[in-house]
Amino acid sequence: MGPRLWKRDLQQQGGPAFFPGEYDPADQEQFTCTGYSSFVSAAAPPLDVPDYYDDANLLHAPFVLIGGPRDTASTGDPSIWRFNLVSVANASGAPRDLHVIGVSGNKVVKVLESSIENPDNNAVISSTAQYVQIASGYQKCYIADGANYWVYDPLDTDASAYGSVKKLRCTSVGNIPQRCKLVEMWHGRLVLARDPADPGRWSMSAINDPNNWDYFPQIPSALQACSSTNTRAGRVPDIINTMVVYSDDLLLFGGDRTIWQLTGDPMAGGSLDLITDETGMAFGRPYCKDPQGTLWFFGSTGGLFYMVPGQRPQRASVNRVEKSLRSIDLGTNYVQLQWNPIDEGVHIFVIPFGAPSGTLVDHWFYEVSTDAWHKDRFGLADGDNIQPCAAVRMDGDLYNDRTLLIGGEDGRVRRWGIDASGNIPRHDEQTTSANIGIDSYALFGPLIQAPIAAAQLTEASFVLASDQHGVNYEFFSESTPDDLGDPVKRGRLRAGRNDRQLVRVSGDHVYMRLRNALPDQSWAYETGDAEIASAGSTRR
Numbered sequence: 001m002g003p004r005l006w007k008r009d010l011q012q013q014g015g016p017a018f019f020p021g022e023y024d025p026a027d028q029e030q031f032t033c034t035g036y037s038s039f040v041s042a043a044a045p046p047l048d049v050p051d052y053y054d055d056a057n058l059l060h061a062p063f064v065l066i067g068g069p070r071d072t073a074s075t076g077d078p079s080i081w082r083f084n085l086v087s088v089a090n091a092s093g094a095p096r097d098l099h100v101i102g103v104s105g106n107k108v109v110k111v112l113e114s115s116i117e118n119p120d121n122n123a124v125i126s127s128t129a130q131y132v133q134i135a136s137g138y139q140k141c142y143i144a145d146g147a148n149y150w151v152y153d154p155l156d157t158d159a160s161a162y163g164s165v166k167k168l169r170c171t172s173v174g175n176i177p178q179r180c181k182l183v184e185m186w187h188g189r190l191v192l193a194r195d196p197a198d199p200g201r202w203s204m205s206a207i208n209d210p211n212n213w214d215y216f217p218q219i220p221s222a223l224q225a226c227s228s229t230n231t232r233a234g235r236v237p238d239i240i241n242t243m244v245v246y247s248d249d250l251l252l253f254g255g256d257r258t259i260w261q262l263t264g265d266p267m268a269g270g271s272l273d274l275i276t277d278e279t280g281m282a283f284g285r286p287y288c289k290d291p292q293g294t295l296w297f298f299g300s301t302g303g304l305f306y307m308v309p310g311q312r313p314q315r316a317s318v319n320r321v322e323k324s325l326r327s328i329d330l331g332t333n334y335v336q337l338q339w340n341p342i343d344e345g346v347h348i349f350v351i352p353f354g355a356p357s358g359t360l361v362d363h364w365f366y367e368v369s370t371d372a373w374h375k376d377r378f379g380l381a382d383g384d385n386i387q388p389c390a391a392v393r394m395d396g397d398l399y400n401d402r403t404l405l406i407g408g409e410d411g412r413v414r415r416w417g418i419d420a421s422g423n424i425p426r427h428d429e430q431t432t433s434a435n436i437g438i439d440s441y442a443l444f445g446p447l448i449q450a451p452i453a454a455a456q457l458t459e460a461s462f463v464l465a466s467d468q469h470g471v472n473y474e475f476f477s478e479s480t481p482d483d484l485g486d487p488v489k490r491g492r493l494r495a496g497r498n499d500r501q502l503v504r505v506s507g508d509h510v511y512m513r514l515r516n517a518l519p520d521q522s523w524a525y526e527t528g529d530a531e532i533a534s535a536g537s538t539r540r
Contacts, residue, residue: 118162
């Protein structure tokens with residue numbers, strides 16, 4: 001650009017206009033301007049630019065301007081030089097970095113593809129913590145253990161190549177609420193709740209500043225920190241068991257007996273409204289959302305519910321597995337729900353408070369598309385130590401990384417449904433020398449449900465996937481469906497199409513189970529049919 005443009009900019013604005021150009025520290029551009037006496041000065045334009053890091057140094061300006069002396073050897077005009085301070089190049093590879101952070105023992109750990117690393121040795125989670133919750137925001141993770149709050153920063157690599165973990169500090173007037181067990185990130189605020197001294201209170205940091213907890217600044221604004229004690233929304237008149245971040249404008253408080261909805265920011269006229277007083281939510285994070293935005297949650301007295309904002313919760317487990325779900329001990333266990341993007345359903349993980357017990361418990365999976373329930377058990381016997389202690393859905397860039405990660409009692413992190421190569425696993429690799437077979441089964445029934453006249457299942461045919469393995473089949477006959485008892489008929493099916501099986505099983509309630517527990521084998525059921533005939537009156 002010519003001297004006239006620069007001369008006009010200098011006269012009207014007191015300095016040259018900002019022309020970014022190439023951010024290359026080795027690049028220097030000289031501009032000559034006519035009609036000015038000699039000067040020597042330097043200036044960094046006060047531009048609204050993001051922070052740049054050069055190693056550990058923070059650079060706020062992308063370049064500086066330097067005025068040089070009169071060039072008497074040529075034109076006799078002063079010179080202005082631009083020195084660029086940062087280098088910007090197109091990044092190669094994925095447009096984002098995905099970090100999976102968890103807690104193992106009393107340490108914060110980072111989960112890598114083949115190992116678990118400790119980002120920093122300064123963070124020590126409370127040894128008496130029975131429950132730890134993590135929320136992410138602003139490229140950091142915020143951790144609450146009921147005694148302290150910690151911050152994981154993946155960009156702070158001075159202490160460790162895997163980032164740093166430090167205590168959350170209040171950098172403003174005021175204090176961070178103490179001993180809260182629940183932490184979430186909502187509407188640009190860090191939200192804390194479930195203070196043992198006031199379980200219905202909630203507190204929020206200033207917007208865009210999790211370190212600012214000044215509830216009464218000199219100049220009040222809608223951005224300041226707030227709580228249930230200094231806003232019109234008020235506190236929750238119940239024990240807060242969970243906080244559900246549904247959207248940027250909706251935050252749900254799951255109580256012990258009620259569910260409340262906070263609509264809008266509490267410092268900008270937000271209101272707290274009762275959704276239902278017929279059920280609450282279990283403690284922790286007993287909820288998940290499906291791709292359609294439906295919220296699924298585990299009730300405070302058991303049972304699986306689903307709801308969308310503006311509607312009352314509906315039960316999905318009623319008349320199905322309600323009795324089993326209500327029998328879960330929520331005093332010694334907490335329930336965590338996760339949406340499974342591979343099998344299109346809801347996992348209900350039952351996890352003990354504190355250290356793993358090693359005792360086998362039942363977990364559940366609800367397949368939404370088929371409206372079917374399945375009971376999961378991790379391990380063959382007590383002490384196998386592969387039961388879930390935590391679960392997180394990973395939405396990576398690769399197909400193999402869009403799955404569910406499950407942290408086990410043995411310290412391993414497992415993928416649900418696929419391995420690191422995207423293949424379906426056929427065993428659980430617990431040690432380098434022994435693999436545990438996955439006991440997979442499917443229960444069909446009742447194939448016969450005859451309250452007045454009994455019926456008999458005479459024959460059945462099966463078609464399995466031809467490119468996998470066979471299964472065992474078992475038939476059950478009971479007068480009540482609560483307990484299947486022992487199978488009354490067994491057999492073996494091979495892969496592909498099988499010959500018709502002579503079964504001859506009669507009773508009030510007849511069920512069939514297909515099962516395979518051998519290591520390094522997998523199977524899939526394609527189709528089948530059965531013949532059912534009358535077997536006279538039922539016996540009482």
